[in-house]
Amino acid sequence: MAIIYDAQLDPSKADLVAAWLPAQPWFDGDVAGLRMLAAYRFDDPDGEVGIETHLVQSGDGGVWQVPLTYRGAPLVGAERFLAGETEHSVLGHRWVYDACGDPVYAAALTAVVNGDAAQAEETSVGDDGDPAKGTPRTPSATVHRSGAGLGGAATPGSVSAVADDGTVTRVDSGTVTLAVYRRPEGPVPETSETGALVGRWPGVEDDVLLAAARARTV
Known part of the structure; x- marks a missing residue:
């Protein structure tokens, strides 16, 4: 379950993303007029890392997928994936990472694609920060698995390599290779991958x- 606090962030998520995007090799949009369209979350089984993927629209109308992880301490060895830092009025200082470089995100995405987990349920918590007083919240984007699972291969380890191929970021993690589509537009294509994550958000009628x-071959 994802706990959504009624909190202030400085800088805000929108400001942090707008400052980080122009330096990314897969992004060629216009950050002027950037809009946060929707978001979805995964659960960290250990409850330590926030995993949230934003769908944002650049000023030229393009839609981009920006997965982020939120941590209470720096992720050792992941300096190049640091998107920024923010102050959370409830949780304190947070380090925000491009999730493609975070092993917790790789494990969570693999679990969902394999059918071992699902999109996180969201609970909104008031400014007292008490989860017991939270109320269910409907996610602004809905996602689910599509295609076959990965079976016994679905046990990613630490992220060993991340590479950008145009607007696709490929992540090697243990026995699994993930492809994260930074421009999630158009119908779901035929793919040789063994599992997929698909979704929709307001204004998008089809997944x-x-x-x-896919499982890595040695």
Whole structure:
């Protein structure tokens, strides 16, 4: 379950994303007029890392997928994936990472694509920060698995390599290779991948491809 606090962030998520996007090799949009369209979350089984993927629209109308992880301490060895830092009025200082470089995100995405987990349920918590007083919240984007699972291969380890191929970011993690589609537009294509994550959000009537996974061959 994802706990959504009624909190202030400084800088805000929108400001942090707008400052980080122009330096990314897969992004060629216009950050002027950037809009946060929707978001979906995964659960960290250990409850330590926030995993949230934003769908944002650039000023030129393009839609981009920005997965982020939120941590209470720096992720050792992941300096190049640091998107920024923010102050959370309830949780304190947070380090925000491009999730493609975070092993917790790789494990969560693999679990969902494999059918071992699902999109996180969201609970909104008031400014007292008490989860016991939370109320259910409907996610602004809905996602689900599509295609076959990965079976015994679905046990990613630490992220060993991340590479950008145009607007697709490929993540090697243990026995799994993930493809994260930074421009999730159009119908779900035929793919050789063995599992996929698809979804929709307001204004999108049909599922679009968000990510895919396949077992690595040695």
